[in-house]
Amino acid sequence: MTQDFRDPDALRVRAGIGGDPAQDQHFLVDDRVLNRLPEYLSDDNGETTHILEIGGGTGALTDRLCAVADQVTVVERDRRLADFLRKEFATERENGTLTVIEGDALDVTLPEFTASVSNLPYGASSEIAFRLLPLGQPLVLMFQQEFAERMAADTGEDEYSRLAVAAGHYAEVELVETVPPAAFDPQPAVQSAVIKAVPREPSYSVPNDEFFLLFLKAIFTQRRKTMRNAVRNTVHISELDDGDAVVSAADESLMSRRAGSVSPAEFAQLTRLAWDVGEPAAKNRTE
Numbered sequence: 001m002t003q004d005f006r007d008p009d010a011l012r013v014r015a016g017i018g019g020d021p022a023q024d025q026h027f028l029v030d031d032r033v034l035n036r037l038p039e040y041l042s043d044d045n046g047e048t049t050h051i052l053e054i055g056g057g058t059g060a061l062t063d064r065l066c067a068v069a070d071q072v073t074v075v076e077r078d079r080r081l082a083d084f085l086r087k088e089f090a091t092e093r094e095n096g097t098l099t100v101i102e103g104d105a106l107d108v109t110l111p112e113f114t115a116s117v118s119n120l121p122y123g124a125s126s127e128i129a130f131r132l133l134p135l136g137q138p139l140v141l142m143f144q145q146e147f148a149e150r151m152a153a154d155t156g157e158d159e160y161s162r163l164a165v166a167a168g169h170y171a172e173v174e175l176v177e178t179v180p181p182a183a184f185d186p187q188p189a190v191q192s193a194v195i196k197a198v199p200r201e202p203s204y205s206v207p208n209d210e211f212f213l214l215f216l217k218a219i220f221t222q223r224r225k226t227m228r229n230a231v232r233n234t235v236h237i238s239e240l241d242d243g244d245a246v247v248s249a250a251d252e253s254l255m256s257r258r259a260g261s262v263s264p265a266e267f268a269q270l271t272r273l274a275w276d277v278g279e280p281a282a283k284n285r286t287e
């Protein structure tokens, strides 16, 4: 990008807000990172029509998003920052490019967006990501690096986790760059990383998304145990009434493995079996 953008340091001075790490306020101050983030979107297939940004901060990323999008909606929980964004971007608001929503990204009504580009508040990044993923739009999200790696991992890798299977249920997730603490002010204690999530239908089917995610959560709490023990020991989480029936009906060799080697399609197959023979409470909730 050759365009002149608002200087991130000048924005922070004008806002008069230093950033409170306890409120997940780590503002991006590295222009190269800021300029690259919108470039992970493609403008060919409408991704830039309406961009949602969660956690606007002092607006350095908002500014870059306004330059590529027809419309931007930014959600900011901190009243002082939301007030500053309204003033700083008065022109963009008047010409209909920008809408500022003051509130918690976990509670507010979200607009119909075509993509989200966000440097997420790390304290709520999992909840926010799993609010956005089911909405089926491309996402470019900054997380703590460890979290991003777990989300993007493939079966059998050390970082492979419930997060990878759950996120992969909605999208193809790729870690596109790592970002050092020096790119932020105040600096976070850990490395960060950006993922791009491209929505897609999974190659398998499950009878019920809620139960699939609950079952994964249960099994991965016992990732060092065999699947047999993991299914049996976690019925209080998966809410299976008959975990033994699932173990008896499942493939013997699958039950001898550990969660880290079980592919999403195998988890889906086991979920279908558990739905049929394990009497999950989630089934009653759908009846």
Ligand SMILES: C[S@@+](CC[C@H](N)C(=O)[O-])C[C@H]1O[C@@H](n2cnc3c(N)ncnc32)[C@H](O)[C@@H]1O
Pocket (backbone or CB within 6 Å): 023, 024, 025, 026, 027, 028, 029, 054, 055, 056, 057, 058, 059, 060, 061, 062, 075, 076, 077, 078, 081, 103, 104, 105, 106, 119, 120, 121, 122, 124
């Ligand atoms: C990591 S900062 C990113 C700020 C800015 N986008 C940037 O890149 O410099 C996260 C922002 O999210 C805001 N925030 C924290 N929790 C939030 C929540 N639950 N909903 C909406 N915004 C939140 C913080 O006030 C902060 O401004």
